[in-house]
Amino acid sequence: MESTLRSQIARPNEHPDWVNIAFLLLTPIIAFGGTAWYVYYHGVTKLELANFTVMYFLTGLSITAGYHRYFSHRTYECSKPLQLLYLIFGAAAVQNSVLNWCSDHRYHHRYVDTNEDPYNILRGGLYAHIGWILYKDTRAVNIKYKNIPDLLKNPLVVWQDKWYLFIVVVASFALPAYIGLIEGRPVGGLLWGGFLRVVVVHHMTFFINSLAHMWGTKPYSEKDTARDNWWLGPFTFGEGYHNFHHKFQADYRNGVRWYQFDLAKWWLFVMKLLGQARHFSRTPEPLILKAKLEVQMRHVEARLAAAGAPERMWQLVQGRMEMGRVRFEQALVQYHEAKLEYTRQKDEWTKEVRRQWAEKLEFYQDDLDDARKRWAEMIRAMNRIPHPSAQGLLSLTFVLDLLKTRVW
Ligand SMILES: [Zn+2]
Ligand SMILES: [Zn+2]
Incomplete structure (x- = not known):
């Protein structure tokens, strides 16, 4: 058909x-x-x-x-x-x-x-x-x-x-x-x-x-x-x-x-x-982020493959990136859901509840900024993956760099 x-x-x-x-x-x-x-x-x-x-x-x-x-x-x-x-x-x-x-x-x-x-x-x-x-x-x-x-x-x-x-x-x-x-x-x-x-x-x-x-x-x-x-x-x-x-x-x-x-x-x-x-149709932010992070992860995979990274390093990097991605996406969903709830209900809440929610939102916002920063650091570290011709010595510096970046 x-x-x-x-x-x-x-x-x-x-x-x-x-x-x-x-x-x-x-x-x-x-x-x-x-x-x-x-x-x-x-x-x-x-x-x-x-x-x-x-x-x-x-x-x-x-x-x-x-x-x-x-x-x-x-x-x-x-x-x-x-x-x-x-x-x-x-x-x-x-x-x-x-x-x-x-x-x-x-x-x-x-x-x-x-x-x-x-x-x-x-x-x-x-x-x-x-x-x-x-x-x-x-x-x-x-x-x-x-x-x-x-x-x-x-x-x-x-x-x-x-x-x-x-x-x-x-x-x-x-x-x-x-x-x-x-x-x-x-x-x-x-x-x-x-x-x-x-x-x-x-x-x-x-x-x-x-x-x-x-x-x-x-x-x-x-x-x-x-x-x-x-x-x-x-x-x-x-x-x-x-x-x-x-x-x-x-x-x-x-x-x-x-x-x-x-x-x-x-x-x-x-x-x-x-x-x-x-009635404008907007893509939910978490979906946009997911698409972006997936592309970035594929880039790193390609770099690792080109650099001929050993299996052990490959697993380590993949594990870290996956954790970073989940953490970033969760932080974004958490912030967006809270913001939506706040905008929907704030008129019905007392002043005190509104104040508590504003604080909560601020906390989620900080958490999201932190996750974004850590992800960017990790991507920067990945981008230092050495060129295939310079494996060995340089790949060691790269792994050390990567281990320094904290995900959570
Ligand atoms: Zn079109
Ligand atoms: Zn087109």
Whole structure:
């Protein structure tokens, strides 16, 4: 069953899609050549820059917060007006309808790095970035759309698919030209808010399929090519932490820490305040930690294997790491459960009980910090495992180092 579906949904790359090729080739020429020509002869106005900026963020966020995190992954609940905004300005990003985009994206997650992944990075960075769009998608719609039954039931999404080209013409090109008309410069509006913006947003979102599978680290999972990359976030509306996203795709965030750049996450925070989005799905912290520690443990194992560590040392290290991992995870669960209980019940408690709980929380927090510190020390010690060519003498220093770090 699974193998039949796989053979049916692989995108055949045989027939060039001349419409897509023409669009993806001509738009950059008009965007860069045309805008440069226009600026040279007519200058640039503040309204044109604002036209570009507002359209850039509206269309980019409609793709990341809308197409990606809402329609593809259903990571939160979204009001009808906000869905409509995503559908109109997502179409204006000219990256196909929600039905097409999300079906491809769900297959990307399910079959990542294989032939059935529409933008398989193993076929090369350029292919994953743009090459795959240059071929006709000849798959039968009823088969291809097997993975989006929920979206096919949404009348707004079906409406967008039906009127997709019309929305593109109106929202992506006529609207910015009309804004330019306000100051008698429709061509300026069309170039800045239309062509130049389309091309820039195209490549910013294409980077997620190419660069986010090529450069960066893999802190949460090493099963596939998805990577975390802090500098990619600002270029991709906050989708730089792609390794986290592939591991925890039900999470509404990509940048899971408050300081990690994630524009879509911050946009959704505002949408929540405005009552347009709710019920955000978050991965429990202990699960995130577990994934991270498992990856770190595998690194140490690989280092030990490369260093040709003797069996005895191997067992010693594994035992210590396992203890450290359990201790760290327990401390985190203990702290989180207590915090949850405190937030849930504190309004019903007397002042005295609240004070006692605050103390308890502080104690758990210290315990967690301690466990984190010890784990980091242990990983640092492991990273001093000598290079295979320098075994013997150096491995002794390493074991001494390791034995110095206390787990509890
Ligand atoms: Zn995704
Ligand atoms: Zn990906």
